[in-house]
Structure formats: structure tokens, C-alpha cells
Amino acid sequence: MRRENAISAALAVAMLTAVILPGCGSEGDSGVTEIEILQYKPEAAAYFDRVEDEFNESHDDIHLTISSPNDASTIMRTRFIREDYPDIIGIGGDINYSYYVDAGILADVSDYEGISDINPSYVDILESLEIVPTEGTYGVPYAANAAGVLYNREMFEEHGWEIPETWDELIQLCEDIKSEGILPFYFGFRDTWTCLAPWNALAVGLAPSDTCQNVNAGETTFSKEYRETAQKCLELLDYGPDDPFAYGYNDACTAFANGESAMYPIGSYAVPQIKQVNPDMNIDSFVMPGNNDASENTLNSGVDLMFAVTEACEDKDAALEVISFLLEDDNIQAYIDDQNAIPCKAGEFELASELDGMASFIEAGNMTDYQDHYYPSEMAADALIQTFLINGDVDTFLEDFDTRWQRYNRDIIREVQQYNEEHGTAE
Amino acid sequence: MKKANDSKRTYMLITIPILALFVCFNTVPLIRGVIYSFTNFKGFGDYDWVGLRNYMDLFTDPRIGNSYLFTIKLAIVATIVTNVISLVLALGLNSKIRGKTFLRAAYFVPNVLGALVVGYIFQYIFTYILPEIGKMVGNKTLSTSLLSSTSLAWIAIVVVCAWQNIAMNTIIYISGLQTVPEDVYEAGDLDGATGWKKFRYLTFPLIIPFFTINMVLCVKNFLMVFDQIMAMTQGGPAQSTESISYLIYQNGMEGGSFGYQSANAVVFFIVIVAISVAQMSISSKKEEQL
Amino acid sequence: MYEKMKARINWPVTILLFIGLLTIAFPLYMAIVIAFKQPSEMTTSISGILSLPETWSLSNFAQAMELTDFWRSLGNSLLVTVMTVVLSIVLHSLMGYAVGRNKAHSRFYNIVYLFIVSGMFVPFAILMMPLAKQTAEMHLDNWTGVILLYVVFYMPMNLLLYTGYLVNIPIALEEASRVDGASTWRTFWKIIFPIMKPMHATVAVITALAVWNDVMTPLVIMAGSGQNTLPLAQLTFQTQFGTNYNLAFASYLLALVPIIIFYVICQKQIINGVVNGAVK
Numbered sequence: 001m002r003r004e005n006a007i008s009a010a011l012a013v014a015m016l017t018a019v020i021l022p023g024c025g026s027e028g029d030s031g032v033t034e035i036e037i038l039q040y041k042p043e044a045a046a047y048f049d050r051v052e053d054e055f056n057e058s059h060d061d062i063h064l065t066i067s068s069p070n071d072a073s074t075i076m077r078t079r080f081i082r083e084d085y086p087d088i089i090g091i092g093g094d095i096n097y098s099y100y101v102d103a104g105i106l107a108d109v110s111d112y113e114g115i116s117d118i119n120p121s122y123v124d125i126l127e128s129l130e131i132v133p134t135e136g137t138y139g140v141p142y143a144a145n146a147a148g149v150l151y152n153r154e155m156f157e158e159h160g161w162e163i164p165e166t167w168d169e170l171i172q173l174c175e176d177i178k179s180e181g182i183l184p185f186y187f188g189f190r191d192t193w194t195c196l197a198p199w200n201a202l203a204v205g206l207a208p209s210d211t212c213q214n215v216n217a218g219e220t221t222f223s224k225e226y227r228e229t230a231q232k233c234l235e236l237l238d239y240g241p242d243d244p245f246a247y248g249y250n251d252a253c254t255a256f257a258n259g260e261s262a263m264y265p266i267g268s269y270a271v272p273q274i275k276q277v278n279p280d281m282n283i284d285s286f287v288m289p290g291n292n293d294a295s296e297n298t299l300n301s302g303v304d305l306m307f308a309v310t311e312a313c314e315d316k317d318a319a320l321e322v323i324s325f326l327l328e329d330d331n332i333q334a335y336i337d338d339q340n341a342i343p344c345k346a347g348e349f350e351l352a353s354e355l356d357g358m359a360s361f362i363e364a365g366n367m368t369d370y371q372d373h374y375y376p377s378e379m380a381a382d383a384l385i386q387t388f389l390i391n392g393d394v395d396t397f398l399e400d401f402d403t404r405w406q407r408y409n410r411d412i413i414r415e416v417q418q419y420n421e422e423h424g425t426a427e
Numbered sequence: 428m429k430k431a432n433d434s435k436r437t438y439m440l441i442t443i444p445i446l447a448l449f450v451c452f453n454t455v456p457l458i459r460g461v462i463y464s465f466t467n468f469k470g471f472g473d474y475d476w477v478g479l480r481n482y483m484d485l486f487t488d489p490r491i492g493n494s495y496l497f498t499i500k501l502a503i504v505a506t507i508v509t510n511v512i513s514l515v516l517a518l519g520l521n522s523k524i525r526g527k528t529f530l531r532a533a534y535f536v537p538n539v540l541g542a543l544v545v546g547y548i549f550q551y552i553f554t555y556i557l558p559e560i561g562k563m564v565g566n567k568t569l570s571t572s573l574l575s576s577t578s579l580a581w582i583a584i585v586v587v588c589a590w591q592n593i594a595m596n597t598i599i600y601i602s603g604l605q606t607v608p609e610d611v612y613e614a615g616d617l618d619g620a621t622g623w624k625k626f627r628y629l630t631f632p633l634i635i636p637f638f639t640i641n642m643v644l645c646v647k648n649f650l651m652v653f654d655q656i657m658a659m660t661q662g663g664p665a666q667s668t669e670s671i672s673y674l675i676y677q678n679g680m681e682g683g684s685f686g687y688q689s690a691n692a693v694v695f696f697i698v699i700v701a702i703s704v705a706q707m708s709i710s711s712k713k714e715e716q717l
Numbered sequence: 718m719y720e721k722m723k724a725r726i727n728w729p730v731t732i733l734l735f736i737g738l739l740t741i742a743f744p745l746y747m748a749i750v751i752a753f754k755q756p757s758e759m760t761t762s763i764s765g766i767l768s769l770p771e772t773w774s775l776s777n778f779a780q781a782m783e784l785t786d787f788w789r790s791l792g793n794s795l796l797v798t799v800m801t802v803v804l805s806i807v808l809h810s811l812m813g814y815a816v817g818r819n820k821a822h823s824r825f826y827n828i829v830y831l832f833i834v835s836g837m838f839v840p841f842a843i844l845m846m847p848l849a850k851q852t853a854e855m856h857l858d859n860w861t862g863v864i865l866l867y868v869v870f871y872m873p874m875n876l877l878l879y880t881g882y883l884v885n886i887p888i889a890l891e892e893a894s895r896v897d898g899a900s901t902w903r904t905f906w907k908i909i910f911p912i913m914k915p916m917h918a919t920v921a922v923i924t925a926l927a928v929w930n931d932v933m934t935p936l937v938i939m940a941g942s943g944q945n946t947l948p949l950a951q952l953t954f955q956t957q958f959g960t961n962y963n964l965a966f967a968s969y970l971l972a973l974v975p976i977i978i979f980y981v982i983c984q985k986q987i988i989n990g991v992v993n994g995a996v997k
Contacts, residue, residue, distance in 0.1 A: 242571075535984070544969045
């Protein structure tokens with residue numbers, strides 16, 4: 001009997017040891033600096049694998065690892081909570097960046113000379129994402145994307161349709177397309193986030209670019225600023241499929257690729273997905289004309305990928321050296337070819353032909369950030385917009401938008417207003 | 428006397444370490460989660476104590492209210508549908524049929540597939556195939572996608588949840604039916620009991636423990652529905668299918684309101700425990716009566 | 718009359734069951750067809766969706782295997798699943814025995830029982846962040862940690878099943894063994910554990926399925942260490958801006974094979990042996 005008890009005791013001890021005793025290995029110290037990048041775009045994994053190899057071949061003192069995991073947002077969050085920070089993170093220019101700057105996770109890289117090569121519009125975009133104006137620069141913009149309207153170039157040439165430059169022209173174009181028995185737009189609104197594509201593209205032309213900051217400062221409301229955007233967004237529905245909420249993003253890409261509609265209001269990021277279905281498709285894009293004054297149109301473009309050095313990074317110079325390598329012209333060109341992206345670096349780069357219609361805006365620097373980059377994701381603005389597009393009630397929607405904004409941004413609003421009281425109103 | 432002590436000690440020596448493991452990886456993190464529910468923790472960075480603010484907010488947030496209504500509605504309907512169908516299936520699969528092994532294996536397949544995969548397949552069916560069938564039979568409601576209708580999308584979720592869960596429930600019912608000794612039926616046959624009566628008064632009382640397990644499993648699975656929502660509707664259309672788990676994950680993990688959603692999770696936990704305890708005590712009373 | 722019924726096959730039920738099988742076959746058919754098609758064959762019309770692929774080429778499967786690093790991911794998935802199942806059967810049946818035999822007369826065991834079973838209802842999302850932190854602190858952000866967590870996560874469910882099953886096993890059986898001088902520990906292994914075989918099979922199937930398809934736990938605990946399980950590797954087919962359903966479905970079908978084999982093996986156990994011999 002003693003023996004059996006001994007066995008169960010041993011079992012107990014073994015289990016507890018397994019739980020308590022760490023099984024960890026240590027790393028050798030070889031004088032080589034380890035730099036790790038965690039970037040959030042798994043679709044660009046092949047590109048980053050190649051860059052990683054090239055970098056390591058040409059550098060003896062720094063060893064670079066780039067991970068492009070499939071669910072980077074969750075992985076980033078869990079690594080932050082266990083305080084296991086990568087040296088560099090590759091993220092998008094959206095509210096998460098704002099949070100990370102606010103939380104002091106990112107390091108100030110304003111001394112980095114590479115910043116001066118970056119197109120200032122994109123540096124400004126990052127600047128204005130900061131919740132309260134924060135001294136310094138916390139990210140190096142790498143690539144941007146743009147949203148507007150993709151169109152089937154062959155179909156347009158065949159029917160002699162012209163690219164619209166004003167809202168009235170767009171509506172007229174839709175009527176013309178419709179009268180030939182072709183569907184003007186395809187939508188994939190079952191995937192709520194796709195509702196944001198036409199929304200953003202219209203909002204940049206119709207609402208002030210600093211709408212969200214002004215609301216946070218208590219100076220205006222969305223009911224005032226978003227009414228026209230909402231109405232026009234709703235109007236577009238007349239030119240889409242009968243039941244746009246039945247289809248998802250993939251369905252819409254497939255349908256557009258198969259020539260079921262002439263246009264598709266989505267971002268440049270959709271091109272690879274469309275070409276997967278129809279590799280020979282000739283696609284071009286144009287800026288969504290929200291206004292009737294063509295000069296007020298602006299391209300909806302934001303930072304899709306930036307690199308930020310974390311505060312925890314031990315060798316910031318090495319990290320910046322890696323970023324400089326990534327910013328070499330050849331690498332940038334390779335990235336934008338691969339991802340159909342827009343470079344954030346100033347200089348001569350060859351843009352994908354799918355961006356032809358947007359090129360003049362990019363060259364002129366006439367770009368405005370996505371409004372939704374300021375929306376906290378838990379507010380589910382996309383779902384709100386979907387709800388609105390289903391029931392078509394502008395007033396209720398705007399009211400909900402305002403209420404929900406106040407609810408989910410409470411802490412930010414308090415921070416902004418406190419800052420403004422201390423520093424005098426920013427503007 | 429010595430023997431009783433010895434066995435007591437053995438029981439303890441088994442229980443304590445396993446319990447410790449459980450406390451370590453379930454209770455301790457749960458307590459940490461509860462602590463977060465009193466903060467405005469985003470999931471990273473600093474946070475402040477906000478007292479009961481998160482809990483007060485829960486009761487004024489229409490989104491939370493709607494998600495509870497949706498989830499509970501889904502759980503009740505899906506539980507009933509699943510249990511009725513799987514009981515019938517189990518009776519069928521337990522009777523004298525050809526190809527029993529094949530059929531039993533085939534009916535289990537849905538449970539083997541991951542919920543995400545099932546969600547994707549059904550998304551195709553609901554988007555493209557069902558509407559065509561609806562048009563063919565001239566039914567107006569069916570000729571548009573169920574998933575795009577704010578009033579009907581939840582039914583699509585019920586169908587998928589049931590389709591997948593019926594398999595496991597059926598297996599549990601079959602193993603229950605196997606415990607019913609043949610002589611019970613023989614006795615029933617002598618009394619002239621047939622069909623429904625035989626089931627109601629002879630079979631069913633004997634498989635009540637299995638019924639309880641199935642009910643608890645179903646209610647738990649359906650109240651915590653997540654993957655199906657993720658794959659099929661992502662809470663849409665018009666937020667009509669936001670389940671509680673979906674909200675907690677989406678806003679707590681992906682978004683920046685970890686503290687708030689922790690409070691939601693705590694309340695949710697209490698609600699499910701309450702429901703399940705009620706359920707189990709009702710059915711154990713039933714068991715005693717029979 | 719009874720003798721006759723016993724021999725006769727119930728044809729109406731058989732036929733109905735085979736018809737009912739369509740509800741399972743149809744979605745599976747779709748998954749298979751999609752897995753064999755090329756992205757360019759995808760359309761949005763019903764005939765296009767239901768049509769057979771132009772060629773039955775295995776290229777999607779080959780590509781899917783390459784992209785998911787199939788054999789390695791499969792190995793990882795098998796390791797985690799097998800370890801979890803074995804540990805669950807041993808630990809949970811022990812726990813089920815200790816708790817099940819005492820909860821009727823001991824307050825302590827009753828509380829332990831309710832405490833653990835209620836753990837079933839803890840939403841994973843609330844545990845996720847604290848667990849990520851805790852496992853890292855304990856240096857368990859690796860396979861060991863993932864397996865331990867699974868053993869804990871499925872404990873409530875399995876404890877419920879084992880204690881429920883234990884009610885069916887007459888105490889008389891153990892007492893006979895004790896009279897022969899065997900200890901409680903020995904009685905469990907010699908008498909109870911073998912009798913629980915059908916429940917082991919049920920637990921094995923439920924646990925294995927849950928582990929096999931789970932994405933969240935390894936994702937959060939291993940946090941991109943590059944060691945993928947199959948479901949984790951399959952995330953690669955899906956990014957916000959692009960999903961290749963054809964490759965994804967090919968990969969899902971591949972991942973299905975091992976678990977189906979496993980189920981077919983366990984099935985006999987679950988459904989046959991129940992209490993047979995022991996009770997009668």
C-alpha cells in the first residue's frame with residue numbers, strides 16, 4: 001500500500017514540477033546583433049523572406065529575422081502583454097498606431113536621416129494620427145494604398161465611357177452603364193469592412209480631414225460633417241446588385257473579375273485577389289469624385305505599412321540600419337510591384353498600371369488619409385455603416401455614430417480635452 | 428479502519444495535484460481577467476482603475492443587450508432542434524438497419540470538420556444555392572440570401588450550429604440507447620407497448636442522464652458560439668448576429684477595450700453558470716422522480 | 718414474434734437514413750469540388766458553383782501541402798493531439814474516479830466537482846491575455862504549455878463525463894476487489910479504468926476533435942514561434958484582402974483524413990462495449 005501511495009505522490013510531484021519548473025534554453029553571445037521584425041502583412045511574406053536573406057548575406061554584424069505571421073494582430077497583442085517586444089514592428093497607419101504611440105511602446109526616431117526621403121504627406125498622416133500631439137516621429141512610412149473605384153478598362157474602352165470627375169458625372173455614367181444592361185457597381189457588403197471602402201473614398205472629399213480630431217476636441221459632431229457622405233454612399237446602392245448584403249468581399253472580387261460589373265468601389269489592395277480569378281484582366285482605377293467641383297477631389301490614401309522601432313529595442317542604430325536597407329530603392333520597387341502598392345518614399349518609382357488613373361494625384365501629393373484610420377475598431381463603424389445602408393435611415397445613423405463615438409472614445413476624448421485645456425486649443 | 432484512511436489519502440493525492448493544475452491555468456488567469464474588468468486596460472500599455480464603470484456601462488450598452496438576446500434565442504432554438512433531430516437519428520441508427528457502421532461513421536462527419544470550414548461551405552449554400560431553389564419554388568423569402576436578412580440571418584446560424592452538433596449528440600444518445608437492456612423491450616413487448624409509448628415510458632427514462640449531458644453540452648456550445656459567426660456573418664447584417672463571445676473577442680482582443688469586454692465576460696460567465704446549474708438541477712430532479 | 722423482429726432488417730428506416738445522408742453529402746460534395754477547382758473556375762452562378770472541376774488535378778493539394786509545410790504541421794498537430802488525449806484520459810479518469818466516488822458524501826469533493834465543472838463556462842477570451850502572460854512567465858510558451866492548457870480546458874467536460882459514467886459502475890465491483898486486499902489505487906487501475914473503456918473512447922474523440930481543430934490556444938501561447946499546427950498553418954490561406962478558397966479547401970480536406978481514421982477506430986469502442994460484461 002505504501003508503494004501505491006508513493007506512486008501517486010510521485011505523480012503529483014512530477015506534475016507540479018512540470019508546471020513550476022521552467023524549461024528554458026539560453027542563447028549564445030556571439031557579438032552579432034539580433035534584430036527581429038514582426039510585420040502584419042502575411043501576403044507579403046515572400047517578399048520579406050527574400051529581403052531577410054539578402055540582408056543577412058550582406059551584413060555580418062547584424063542578423064535579421066522577419067516574421068510575417070498569419071494572425072499578426074493577435075500575436076502582436078499577446079507579445080506586448082508578455083513584454084516580449086520585437087525590435088521593429090511593421091503595422092498600418094491606423095488607430096492601433098495611435099494607441100501604441102500613446103502607450104509609449106514606440107521609440108522616437110526623429111533623428112533618423114532616412115525620414116527626409118519620405119514623402120512628407122505620409123509623415124504628416126502619421127503625425128495627425130497621434131491622439132495628442134506628441135513630440136517626435138514614431139514610425140517610418142513604407143508603403144501606402146489607395147481606395148477609389150476600380151474599373152474594367154476593356155469594358156470602358158469598348159463602350160466609350162469617360163472617367164467621371166464630378167459626382168454628377170459619376171451618376172450619369174452609372175445611368176449610361178445601366179442603360180446598356182450592365183451592372184455599374186459590385187458590392188461585397190456582407191463583409192462589413194468593405195462598406196468602408198466607398199465610405200472612406202467619399203468622406204475624404206466631403207468631410208474635413210480632421211473631422212475625428214475635431215469631434216474629440218468637442219468642436220463639431222459627425223451629424224454635421226458626415227451627412228453628405230452618408231447620403232451619397234446610400235445613392236450608390238441603386239447602381240449595385242439587387243442584394244449587395246448577400247455577397248462578401250471574395251464574391252464581389254470574383255464577380256468583378258468575371259465582368260459582371262463595370263466598376264467596383266474598393267482599394268488597390270483588391271487587385272491581386274481579382275487577378276487570381278482572371279489573371280488577364282485589364283483594370284484601372286479612378287478617384288471617387290464626391291464633389292461637383294473637380295478641384296476639390298482628393299485621393300483616399302493612407303499608410304498601409306510602416307516600420308516602427310520599439311522602445312524596448314536594445315540597439316536602435318542597428319534597427320535603423322535595417323530600415324535603411326528596406327528603404328533602398330530596389331527593395332521598394334520590388335515591394336510595390338509585388339503588392340500593387342504606392343511607395344511612401346519620394347522618388348522615381350514605377351507604379352502598377354492599375355493605379356494609372358490615380359497617378360496624377362499621387363504625383364501632386366493630393367492625398368487624404370482614410371477616415372476610418374481614426375475609428376476605434378470596437379466601435380464597429382463598418383457594421384454601423386452596413387446597418388445604415390440596409391435601412392437607409394440617415395438621421396438615425398448619424399445619431400448612432402455620434403453616440404457610439406462618445407461611448408468608445410471616452411478615454412481618448414478626455415485625454416484630448418485635457419491636453420487642449422493645458423496647451424490652449426491646437427488650432 | 429486503516430484501509431478507509433488509506434483510500435482517503437489516495438483520493439486526496441489524486442485530487443490535489445490535478446486541482447492545483449486546474450487552479451493554476453484556469454482560476455488564476457480568470458482572477459487576473461476579473462481584475463482587468465475594473466480597469467480601462469486596452470490590452471497593452473498602462474491602464475487606470477475605473478471601478479465599476481465597465482459594469483455600469485454594460486447595462487446601458489444596447490449592443491450588449493442585443494448580443495445577449497441573439498445568443499439566448501440562438502441557444503434555445505438550436506438546442507431544441509439539435510436534440511430532437513439527434514434523438515430521432517440515434518433511434519434510427521440504433522435500430523436494425525443495413526450498413527450500420529457506414530451510416531454511423533457518415534453521420535459523424537460534420538463533427539470532424541472544423542467550425543470555420545463548415546461556416547465557409549454553408550456560406551456558399553446560403554448565398555448562391557438556397558436563393559436559386561427559392562426562386563424555383565417561387566418563395567419570396569427564400570429567393571434572397573438568408574445571410575443578408577436582418578430578421579432571418581440567425582436562422583442560418585441555427586442551421587449550421589445544428590448541422591454540426593447533431594453528430595456528437597447522436598453519438599451520445601446512441602451510447603445511451605446501448606445501455607438500455609434488451610429485456611426492457613421484451614417486457615414492453617409483453618405489455619403491448621409500441622412506438623411512441625415505448626419510447627416515452629421505457630426508453631427515454633433510461634437515457635435521461637445522456638439527455639442531461641446533451642442539453643448541457645448544447646446550451647454551452649451554443650451560448651459560446653463564435654467560429655460560425657466569424658466564418659459566416661461576422662456579426663452582420665446590421666449587427667443582428669453578434670454573439671456574446673464574438674463581441675468579447677472582437678472588441679477585447681482585436682479592438683482596444685479589453686477591460687470593458689472582460690467585464691462582459693465575467694457577467695456572461697455568471698449567466699451561463701446560472702443557466703447550467705438550473706438546467707442540471709431540474710434534470711436531476713427528473714431523474715430522481717423516475 | 719419477437720424472434721422474427723430481431724432478425725428482420727428495418728428497410729424503411731434504412732432508406733430514410735440513406736436519404737438523410739444527402740444533407741451531409743451535399744456540403745461535402747461542395748467542399749471537394751471547390752478543392753479541385755482553379756481560382757479561375759470560380760463563378761458566382763449556381764451552375765458554376767455546382768459543376769465539376771474541369772480537370773481532376775491534384776495540384777491544389779500539392780500546393781496546399783507545400784504552403785502549410787504539411788508534414789511538419791501534421792507532426793506537430795499529431796504530437797499535441799496524442800499527448801493531450803493520453804494525459805486527459807489518465808488524469809481526468811483518475812479525477813473522475815476520486816471525485817465521483819466521494820462527491821455524494823463529502824462536501825469537499827462536491828465543491829471541487831462544481832468548481833471544476835463550472836470552469837467549462839469561462840469564455841476563453843477573458844483567459845487569453847492573462848494566460849499569454851502567465852505562460853511566458855513560467856516559460857511555458859511552447860508545446861508543453863499548450864498541452865497542459867488543453868488538459869485543463871477539457872477537464873471540466875471530461876470530469877462531467879467520467880463522473881456521470883461512474884454512476885453506472887456498481888460500487889460492489891470495487892468492494893470485491895478491496896476485500897481481496899487491493900488498494901484504492903490498484904483497484905482503480907485493475908477494475909475501474911478498464912471498465913471505463915467506452916468513456917475513454919468518447920473522451921478521446923471529443924478531446925481529439927477539439928484539439929485538432931483549435932486555432933486560438935497555440936496562436937496565443939506560441940505567438941508566432943514558427944511552430945505551426947495544421948489549423949494554424951491553414952490561416953495562411955486567409956488574409957483580409959485575399960482568400961484562396963480552392964487551396965484552403967484542399968488543405969481542409971487533407972487535415973480531415975487523420976481524424977476520420979481516428980474516429981473510425983474509436984467508434985466501435987464508443988458504441989459497443991458499454992458496461993457489457995461488467996454489469997450483467
